[in-house]
Amino acid sequence: MNLNLFIMNAGHHEAAWRHPDTEPHSITDIRYFQRLAQTAEQAKFDSLFLADGLAINKNIKHGAFVGLEPFTLLSALAAVTERIGLIGTVSTTYNEPFHVARKFASLDHISNGRAGWNIVTSGSEFEANNFNKDTHLAHSKRYTRAREFLQVTTSLWDSWEDDAIIIDRASGAFADNGKVHEINHVGDEFKVRGPLNTPRSPQGYPVLVQAGSSEDGKEFAAQYAEAIFTAQQTLAEAQKFYADVKSRLAKYGRHPEQLKILPGICPIIGRTESEAIEKEQELNELTVPEYGLNQLSTMLKMDLFNYPLDGPLPELPGVDEINGNKSRYQLVADLAKRDNLTIRQLIHRLAGGRGHRTFAGTAIQVADQLEEWFTQGGSDGFNVMPPYLPGGLEEFAQHVIPELQRRGLFRTEYAGRTLRDHFGLPRPVNSFSIRSSSTFKEVIV
C-alpha cells in the first residue's frame, strides 16, 4: 500500500485553523513544515504532497489558501529529510516548460531522486487574471496544452544522457557533445530548442502525478501519470474509477502497475468511535457559514448566498458549463442529491476534505477502511489528508500506520532511496539513448 501525506497549512478541515491544537501562525514558517515532513518520514510515508494555486480571492476574512511556494518549500524540506518523496503541484497552463523541467530536475538532484510533479491545468479565472489574461483557457484546450507541455518537459529531461558528463581533467574533456541534445520542439503551443541547462537527474523524470478525474483528466492520466490523486466518496465509486482508469493504460502501451491510484481520505481519529464523531462535530461547528458558502459557490460556479442555509441546493448548471474542476463539481452535485442534503449539511460534509472522503472512527476502524478499499480493487494506496496538523498526522502515524504494518499492508522500513523506488516505478529510459543505441526499450511516455 502506498501512502502519501497531503499537507495543507493548519490541516484539511476548513476550520482547522480555529482548532486549539493547530499552529495557523506557522503557515509561512519553514520549521513547521520541516517538522511535519520529518514526522511523515519517521512513519515511512512514500511521499508528501503540496497542493497549489496561482491566485486567491481577496476575500480572505475567514480563511484562505495562502502560504509558501512549492519549489522553494520542497527544496527546503529536501535539505532536512533523506527518504520521503516530495511532490509539488505545478500548472501547465500558466508556466513555461523550460522553467518547469529545470526546476524539477534541480529538485530531483537536490533531494537525490525524490521529486514528484502533480500536473494541474489550473481551474479558475482568478489565475488567468494574474497572468496577462482576461479569461481562462477552456477545459479541453488546457489538456491539449498539458500534453504538449509534457512532450517538451520529458524531451528536455532526456536532453542530457546519463553518461554525458565525462570530466577528464587530463584531456580537457568536460562532457560528450554527442550525448547532449537540442530537442528542437515546434508545436502549436511551444517552440523550445534545448538542451536543458541541468544534467539528467537521479530519477530521470520526477514521478508524474495527476489529480483531475474528468474524462480529459482520466485520459491524460492514462497516458502520462504514474500516480493519481482522486476524490471518491464510496468504495463502489472508487472501484469503478479504478477499473476505468487502469483499463485505459493498455492503449498507451502501459501496464496497470505503472499507475498508482490514491483516493483521498480525511481520517478523524478518536480513541473510541464516539470520540471521533464528537471531534468531527466540534470541527464542523467551528466552520464559518460565510466561508463555506463562498467555497461551495466557487466550486459549483453559482452564488448560493441568497438561498436559505437549511434549505436544499437550487437547480445547478450542467457539468458542460463548468470550466474548472469538472469531476469535483459532479461529485458534490451527486452527493447533495444522493443524501438529500441541505446547504448547511453539504458544507459540513465538504468541510473535512473538500469532496474527498471523510471518515471518523478509531485507528482500527480507519485501518479497516483502508484495507477494504485496497484489497477490494478500490485503490493502490491513499492520499492521507489530516483534518488538523500536526495532531492529525501524529495520530495517524502513531496509531493507524502501526496497525497497517501489523497487517502486513505497509512497509516498516524504506527499501529504496528514490520516490520511484517507493512506488515501484521504473526509471524512464532516455529517448535519445534509445535512438543512439538503436535498441528499442520500453519507455514510459
Added chain:
Amino acid sequence: MNLNLFIMNAGHHEAAWRHPDTEPHSITDIRYFQRLAQTAEQAKFDSLFLADGLAINKNIKHGAFVGLEPFTLLSALAAVTERIGLIGTVSTTYNEPFHVARKFASLDHISNGRAGWNIVTSGSEFEANNFNKDTHLAHSKRYTRAREFLQVTTSLWDSWEDDAIIIDRASGAFADNGKVHEINHVGDEFKVRGPLNTPRSPQGYPVLVQAGSSEDGKEFAAQYAEAIFTAQQTLAEAQKFYADVKSRLAKYGRHPEQLKILPGICPIIGRTESEAIEKEQELNELTVPEYGLNQLSTMLKMDLFNYPLDGPLPELPGVDEINGNKSRYQLVADLAKRDNLTIRQLIHRLAGGRGHRTFAGTAIQVADQLEEWFTQGGSDGFNVMPPYLPGGLEEFAQHVIPELQRRGLFRTEYAGRTLRDHFGLPRPVNSFSIRSSSTFKEVIV
C-alpha cells in the same frame, strides 16, 4: 565593507574544473554547495550569489555553465544556514512577475529575511529560443519590460500589509480584508490583478541587485537597485563608475547609501607573490584554447576561430550592434586595445573572471587592493569570485578576511539577522499602508 561571495560551480576560472583541488563532479550535489555556504557564513560574508542563464550552447565539450536552478538551490541553502544573505539571478525577460514575486517572497520567508534578487534582462538569442521566441528582445525594450516587471512585483509584495493576518480563533477572523489588496496592474507588458497568495515577507522585498553596467543598466540601477555587481578593471574606472551611478540616485529621491556598489574581484592567493603568480599561470595553462575562443566569440559576437591565436583581435563591430551584455563587450574591447593583447593573451586575461578583475598576490596584497578601492571611492565592498572552489574560498576566508578584520574594515560578527541588516538597507514601507494611513513616508521604489 560589504562582501558577497559569488559561487560558480568548480570556481570562476574557466579551467577550474581541471584543477586537482576542485570537485567538478559535485555541481549537482547540494552537499557541496551547503559546505560552501557554511564556510562563507563562518567567514561572515554578507551574502552569497548565484549567476544564472536560461540556455546553454550544445557545445559543452570543454566546459559549460550548467547545474542547479537558483530558487531550489538557495532554498536548500537557507535550510542549513542562519545569517548569510542568499541572492539569486532571475530574468525579467523570460518570466512572469507573479511567479517571481511569489518565489522571492517564499524564499524570504524560508530564510527568515535573507533573500536577494539579481535582476537580469537576459543576454542571448539562445535563451529566446527556449521560450517560444525566434529572436531576442532589443536591449532597451528589455529594460522597459524590466521596469514594468519591477512595478508589478513590488506592488505584489505590498499587496499584503504586514498586519493583514489576524487569526482570531474566537471570532473566526483569519485576516483583515481591508489589508489585502488587488493591485490591478494594467501596462504595456503585463496585466496582473493580485493580490499575491503569499503574505508579506520579513524583508518586505528581497534586496534588489543589478549587474548591468550599460547606460540602460546604470539608469535602471539608480532607480531600483540596492546593490550592484559590476566588472571594473582599474581603480580609475571603478571611481568613475561609482561616482556616475551614485550621482544618478538623487533624481529618484534616493540617497547614495541606498545603493551598494560591489565590483568583482577574482583573487588568486599565494603564500608569496611569486607563488600566487605561478598559480595563475598554472590555471591559465589549463585553459583549452577552443573553449576560450568560443567564450570570447560569444562575448564579442564575432567568430574568432579563423584568426591566429597569437595575433591581434580583428576589427570589432560597434557597441551599438551588441544586443547582449553591452558594458562587458566594451570592457573587453577596451582591455585588448589598451594592453595591446593577442587573442591568446586576452583569453588568459579573461579566464579568471570573464572581464572581472583578477588579482594574484599574497593575502596582505589582496587586502591592500580591497582597502584601496574601498577607501578611495571605488566601491562599497566587493563581489568575491574565487578562481577555484572550495580552496579559493577557504584561502580568502582564512587569510584575507582576518586581515580585513584587523584593519577594522569588515565585521567580526553579524550585527543583524536579515540581508537588509547586513547591507544597512531600510525595509521598504508598504505603499498600500501609506495610502491607507494617509501619511507620507519614504519608499524605496
